[in-house]
Amino acid sequence: MITYITRRLVLALVTCWAISVISFIIIQLPPGDFVNSYIANLSASGSMVSAAEADAMREQYGLNRPIWVQYGKWMGRVLQGDFGMSMEWGRPVLEVIGDRLWLTIVISIAAIILTWGIALPIGIYSAVRQYSIADYIFTLIGFIGLAVPNFLLALIIMYLGFKYFGANIGGLFSPEYDLAPWSWDKVWDLMSHLPLPAFILALAGTAQLIRIMRANLLDELRRPYVTTARARGLQEWRVIMKYPVRAALNPFASTIGYLLPFVVSGSIVVSLVLSLPTVGPLLLRALVAQDMFLAGAIVLLLGVLTVIGTFLSDLMLMWIDPRIRAGMHG
Amino acid sequence: MAEPILSVRRLCTWFHQDEGIVRAVDGASFDLEPGHTLGIVGESGCGKSVTARSILRIVERPGRVESGEILLRRPDGSVVDLVKLDGQGREMREVRGGEIGYVFQEPMSSLSSFHTIGNQLIEAIRLHSDMSKKAARDRAVELLTLVGIPRPAQRVDSYSFELSGGLRQRVMIALALAAEPRILIADEPTTALDVTTQAQILDLLRKLQAEQGLAVILITHDMGVIAEMADDVVVMYLGRDVEQGPVETIFHDPAHPYTRSLLQSIPSVLAEPRSRLRTIEGSIPHPYARPAGCPFHPRCADAIAGRCDRSLPEPTHLGARHAVSCFLYGGSGVPALPAGLLERAE
Numbered sequence: 001m002i003t004y005i006t007r008r009l010v011l012a013l014v015t016c017w018a019i020s021v022i023s024f025i026i027i028q029l030p031p032g033d034f035v036n037s038y039i040a041n042l043s044a045s046g047s048m049v050s051a052a053e054a055d056a057m058r059e060q061y062g063l064n065r066p067i068w069v070q071y072g073k074w075m076g077r078v079l080q081g082d083f084g085m086s087m088e089w090g091r092p093v094l095e096v097i098g099d100r101l102w103l104t105i106v107i108s109i110a111a112i113i114l115t116w117g118i119a120l121p122i123g124i125y126s127a128v129r130q131y132s133i134a135d136y137i138f139t140l141i142g143f144i145g146l147a148v149p150n151f152l153l154a155l156i157i158m159y160l161g162f163k164y165f166g167a168n169i170g171g172l173f174s175p176e177y178d179l180a181p182w183s184w185d186k187v188w189d190l191m192s193h194l195p196l197p198a199f200i201l202a203l204a205g206t207a208q209l210i211r212i213m214r215a216n217l218l219d220e221l222r223r224p225y226v227t228t229a230r231a232r233g234l235q236e237w238r239v240i241m242k243y244p245v246r247a248a249l250n251p252f253a254s255t256i257g258y259l260l261p262f263v264v265s266g267s268i269v270v271s272l273v274l275s276l277p278t279v280g281p282l283l284l285r286a287l288v289a290q291d292m293f294l295a296g297a298i299v300l301l302l303g304v305l306t307v308i309g310t311f312l313s314d315l316m317l318m319w320i321d322p323r324i325r326a327g328m329h330g
Numbered sequence: 331m332a333e334p335i336l337s338v339r340r341l342c343t344w345f346h347q348d349e350g351i352v353r354a355v356d357g358a359s360f361d362l363e364p365g366h367t368l369g370i371v372g373e374s375g376c377g378k379s380v381t382a383r384s385i386l387r388i389v390e391r392p393g394r395v396e397s398g399e400i401l402l403r404r405p406d407g408s409v410v411d412l413v414k415l416d417g418q419g420r421e422m423r424e425v426r427g428g429e430i431g432y433v434f435q436e437p438m439s440s441l442s443s444f445h446t447i448g449n450q451l452i453e454a455i456r457l458h459s460d461m462s463k464k465a466a467r468d469r470a471v472e473l474l475t476l477v478g479i480p481r482p483a484q485r486v487d488s489y490s491f492e493l494s495g496g497l498r499q500r501v502m503i504a505l506a507l508a509a510e511p512r513i514l515i516a517d518e519p520t521t522a523l524d525v526t527t528q529a530q531i532l533d534l535l536r537k538l539q540a541e542q543g544l545a546v547i548l549i550t551h552d553m554g555v556i557a558e559m560a561d562d563v564v565v566m567y568l569g570r571d572v573e574q575g576p577v578e579t580i581f582h583d584p585a586h587p588y589t590r591s592l593l594q595s596i597p598s599v600l601a602e603p604r605s606r607l608r609t610i611e612g613s614i615p616h617p618y619a620r621p622a623g624c625p626f627h628p629r630c631a632d633a634i635a636g637r638c639d640r641s642l643p644e645p646t647h648l649g650a651r652h653a654v655s656c657f658l659y660g661g662s663g664v665p666a667l668p669a670g671l672l673e674r675a676e
Contacts, residue, residue, distance in 0.1 A: 225441055225443075231506075232427040233458065234427075321444070323491060
């Protein structure tokens, strides 16, 4: 078991390293270097920088060194929590990302919990009562959910909310808390604003998850161990919940790691529409403005979070699936 | 002759499919006597397993017990018709596992691989008793010992995939016996096992039957297993019992042409070397193309034209306990049901 965890951990570190290389390449891709952009920024605002000063800056940042040394220096700074300056914002990258990263994680987790909470019971019902009227209705709604773009749904809900309830649904905070420092009141404000965006973000995944759960469970329901459990005299719902549902849930544990980047990248447009202060819109803006330190840092952070998520889902799989645990011995 | 502990009367279990109705069991009748082993034998697809599952009322949709009676006699002398019970209801669930244990054909996939065998055994024990978890666990270890599993105290915490096929089938038998049923249905319990393991499992079943006074229904397509295990035999063909009687009668004095063909198609070490094994002509008809009249007549060498293809033979008694459904022995017939597809009976 220890070897299994160690192997996973080593693999995770290797993956993180690969992600850092790719992020670095992204940062290096635009022509010129940071000093060029910095000088360009300064000259745009009227100040001039001499060639000597520029060289001194290059020396200071190590930009005249070979590329792998630069990578090493960048990684060294990143490991100390310094992601460089955002050119567009003129502030350290970490400060720009700041709360947005945590808000992204909070809203993603809320969306994931909602997705599971809605999709699993419906998926189970649809499989157990396959071809019933309710199954057809859920299937229809599911396909509509798959087909309708999320941002459209967001727009419609915002419109309805504004028209009939006079509520402004955009954002995660009431205006008075938007710039306020963190406090319990602000957390409560966040909690009360969270459900709707989380719900909208959850819907696309929900439709898909219903279909997957239904298909998984239909496979499992036909297996002999289900009949065996029935022949023991177990109540039907207990048969279903204890045995086939348990088996059908297994594939989900392995996908938890992928959910986070899926929610982040899939939610950019919705976040823009709902003006959610998440990382998605920031990444989009950074890419458009060629703010490469910011974009690289976001890509790196999301990548590392995904690796952590995958590692956690590996541990979870190990915990819930005895076959994986058994496989670790031999 | 003792009162039968279980009587199946004209059982019909049909599968309603879009293409029509498959009459998987179509008028099967037989009796199980206490302490006896009743062998049900027939080719694949003749309705043996569906009959057994009908008794426990666990036939899967779109299958349904249409008509007939399944009479279970309790020790106090009362008789309950399982067909009349609610399949999901409490009383039926208490019969299931509680009074009738079931051993399935597939030991490989009949246990959950997410739960330890102890977990499944304890569940079965506690469903039909109010034992504490601790007591149920002790009982589980005891059951594993009973079915001959080495190191039961450790094995109770292992998962099914850590056991060999033979051990898994022993676990299945332990599960079936968990609530001390009076009847054990073993549905091809040895088909998925190799020959040596097969013999061990059959020995175990025989030993348990003797020790616990179980009545056993043994379903198999293997005449050898029947000869070794059964007291009484029911021969099934296309969902009907075509012949039944004590095992000696069936083997030494078979009456139905189908029984005779089955016996002739057993390889024998006494046979002339390099002689061809006799087989039964043709194969089981497609479920939607059921022959009219006696279902066996298209494959029967002795079929009486104009009789066997017109009406369905009723059982004729040849001895006190020997009955055959065949016009060769006289007997009455009922006009044939329409052949092939039946309209959806709504």
